[in-house]
Amino acid sequence: MSATPAAWAAATTRTAADEPAAPALIRIAGVxxxxxxGTQALQGIDLAVAEGEFLSLLGPSGCGKSTLLRLIAGLGxxxxxxxxxxxxxYDAAGRPERSIGFVFQEPTLMPWAxxxxxxxxxxxxxxxxxxxxxxxxxxxxxxxxxAGFVRAYPRELSxxxxxxxxxARALVKxxxxxxxxxxxxxxxxxxxxxxxxxxxxxxxxxxxxxxxVTHSVYESVYLSSRIAVMGARPGHIRELIAVDAPYPRxxxxxxxxxxxxxxxxxxxxxxxxxxxxxx
Amino acid sequence: MSDExxxxxxxxxxxxxxxxxxIVVAIWQVLVWWLEVPxxxxxxxxxIVRSLLSDYPSLLVSLWITLRITLMAFVIALATxxxxxxxxxxSRLVEISIFPYAVILQVTPxxxxxxxxxxxxGVEHIDRALLILATIVAFFPILxxxxxxxxxxxxxxxxxxxxxxxTRWQRLRLLQMPAALPYLLGGMKISxxxxxxxxxxxEFVAGSGTGAGLAWRIVESANRLNIPRMFAALLLxxxxxxxxxxxxxxxxxxxxxxxxxxxxxxxx
Numbered sequence: 012m013s014a015t016p017a018a019w020a021a022a023t024t025r026t027a028a029d030e031p032a033a034p035a036l037i038r039i040a041g042v043x044x045x046x047x048x049g050t051q052a053l054q055g056i057d058l059a060v061a062e063g064e065f066l067s068l069l070g071p072s073g074c075g076k077s078t079l080l081r082l083i084a085g086l087g088x089x090x091x092x093x094x095x096x097x098x099x100x101y102d103a104a105g106r107p108e109r110s111i112g113f114v115f116q117e118p119t120l121m122p123w124a125x126x127x128x129x130x131x132x133x134x135x136x137x138x139x140x141x142x143x144x145x146x147x148x149x150x151x152x153x154x155x156x157x158a159g160f161v162r163a164y165p166r167e168l169s170x171x172x173x174x175x176x177x178x179a180r181a182l183v184k185x186x187x188x189x190x191x192x193x194x195x196x197x198x199x200x201x202x203x204x205x206x207x208x209x210x211x212x213x214x215x216x217x218x219x220x221x222x223x224v225t226h227s228v229y230e231s232v233y234l235s236s237r238i239a240v241m242g243a244r245p246g247h248i249r250e251l252i253a254v255d256a257p258y259p260r261x262x263x264x265x266x267x268x269x270x271x272x273x274x275x276x277x278x279x280x281x282x283x284x285x286x287x288x289x290x
Numbered sequence: 291m292s293d294e295x296x297x298x299x300x301x302x303x304x305x306x307x308x309x310x311x312x313i314v315v316a317i318w319q320v321l322v323w324w325l326e327v328p329x330x331x332x333x334x335x336x337x338i339v340r341s342l343l344s345d346y347p348s349l350l351v352s353l354w355i356t357l358r359i360t361l362m363a364f365v366i367a368l369a370t371x372x373x374x375x376x377x378x379x380x381s382r383l384v385e386i387s388i389f390p391y392a393v394i395l396q397v398t399p400x401x402x403x404x405x406x407x408x409x410x411x412g413v414e415h416i417d418r419a420l421l422i423l424a425t426i427v428a429f430f431p432i433l434x435x436x437x438x439x440x441x442x443x444x445x446x447x448x449x450x451x452x453x454x455x456x457t458r459w460q461r462l463r464l465l466q467m468p469a470a471l472p473y474l475l476g477g478m479k480i481s482x483x484x485x486x487x488x489x490x491x492x493e494f495v496a497g498s499g500t501g502a503g504l505a506w507r508i509v510e511s512a513n514r515l516n517i518p519r520m521f522a523a524l525l526l527x528x529x530x531x532x533x534x535x536x537x538x539x540x541x542x543x544x545x546x547x548x549x550x551x552x553x554x555x556x557x558x
Contacts, residue, residue, distance in 0.1 A: 025398060081449075085453070086451060086452065086453065113449075113450065113453055115446045115449075115450070117304070119444065119446040119447055121447065121464075121468065122463070122550070123468040123469075123471070123549045123550075124468075124548045124549075132450075132454070132464070133454045136451065136454040136455065136460055136464075137454065137455070137457045164549045165549075166548070166549055166551075167548075
């Protein structure tokens with residue numbers, strides 16, 4: 012597409028946002044979430060997630076982006092609206108078989124278990140036997156660059172390595188969708204950039220979909236093919252921004268004027284979402 | 291470098307206290323001899339050892355009796371404590387119905403219920419009364435620590451298990467039990483010592499049955515003013531307590547060794 016980022020920003024209001032041509036992988040319609048305490052965390056969320064896209068949920072803290080991600084994961088039910096998986100099969104109880112991997116803000120590893128045991132967990136809970144899936148587990152660990160640490164305990168790893176284990180665990184069942192809740196927020200800048208690059212490498216060409224929650228404009232622009240900018244009180248989607256730069260992206264993209272322009276547009280949208288007030 | 295941060299060689303941890311002990315015993319020996327303290331007030335260490343050696347058949351039998359009650363009480367407390375803790379985290383109803391009574395059992399001095407237990411089990415079964423009393427004393431730390439441990443599972447890990455459709459049993463075995471292990475082991479260290487204390491106190495209060503435990507030996511020796519033998523029995527009691535503690539500390543190190551903060555040696 013030849014449109015400049017600025018032109019895109021003008022064109023991307025909520026209704027004009029590129030509704031994918033293929034049936035959406037996840038269809039979120041009119042979703043709201045009110046907690047029993049009375050807090051309205053989300054209101055009127057409409058979003059269609061296309062297969063294979065890298066979609067970031069960007070917003071200030073308290074805008075409900077993590078809440079939305081957890082609802083998509085099935086951790087909690089929306090108070091109104093629906094989250095459908097048009098292409099998923101349904102189990103006997105009528106729940107969609109979601110095929111998701113989830114990465115939390117903290118690595119969330121079991122400290123008493125080795126890297127292997129931690130990554131093996133999702134398969135183990137599904138009833139797989141260690142012997143049958145050892146290759147698959149070790150493959151997932153190699154995939155995040157931790158081949159030599161299969162027998163290590165989380166305590167013995169750095170923060171970035173622990174997060175890699177967490178990603179390997181999320182990917183070991185080869186899910187269709189990877190949900191990531193500010194996974195790199197607690198890491199230092201250098202580790203964060205490396206993990207961003209490695210995440211893009213993992214994602215490239217595998218056809219899975221990523222939903223990535225972040226509060227960093229720069230991270231969202233670098234990673235995403237589409238950004239949903241969210242505002243708070245109650246949480247809503249303010250604007251959808253398509254980041255049309257081609258993959259693979261690397262350091263050159265980070266230095267490009269296009270990247271800067273996307274960041275500027277996205278920052279402006281975020282400021283708009285916050286109503287001009289500082290969080 | 292401050293004194294606290296200097297690493298201590300493992301051997302020194304054993305040697306230094308032993309040297310201190312030897313010095314104290316030597317001073318004790320010399321003072322008793324120098325001041326001619328009568329042996330029914332404070333016997334010399336050498337006399338205590340001689341008494342231990344000459345009376346060892348009866349003392350060993352007593353040691354065995356006390357050890358058996360302690361171990362049985364500990365094992366029963368461990369099994370029931372863990373079982374009730376698991377039950378109470380599975381069902382809120384069980385938790386709120388059990389806990390007040392566990393607390394009542396804990397706060398009521400065991401000495402005060404000893405006569406009641408004795409009447410219930412009958413004077414011909416004093417060893418059973420001792421076992422029950424020691425178990426009551428040892429039970430509470432296991433229950434409260436294990437319950438706390440089972441509940442202090444990381445919320446995200448809990449969500450992760452839910453996400454992957456873990457069954458109740460999988461969650462208990464793969465998540466809650468390992469998370470509770472450090473708490474349980476801490477409880478076991480307290481409870482192991484309390485089981486011994488319970489066994490001794492119960493014997494003081496309830497008397498001995500067919501065989502006399504170490505507590506009864508102490509009472510008996512005091513009555514006969516056989517103070518060296520009393521000290522010998524006391525020595526065996528503390529040796530027993532130390533052994534229990536060391537075994538449980540070793541078990542803790544073995545099970546938590548590589549993953550838990552408490553077992554980590556930090557070098558700075």
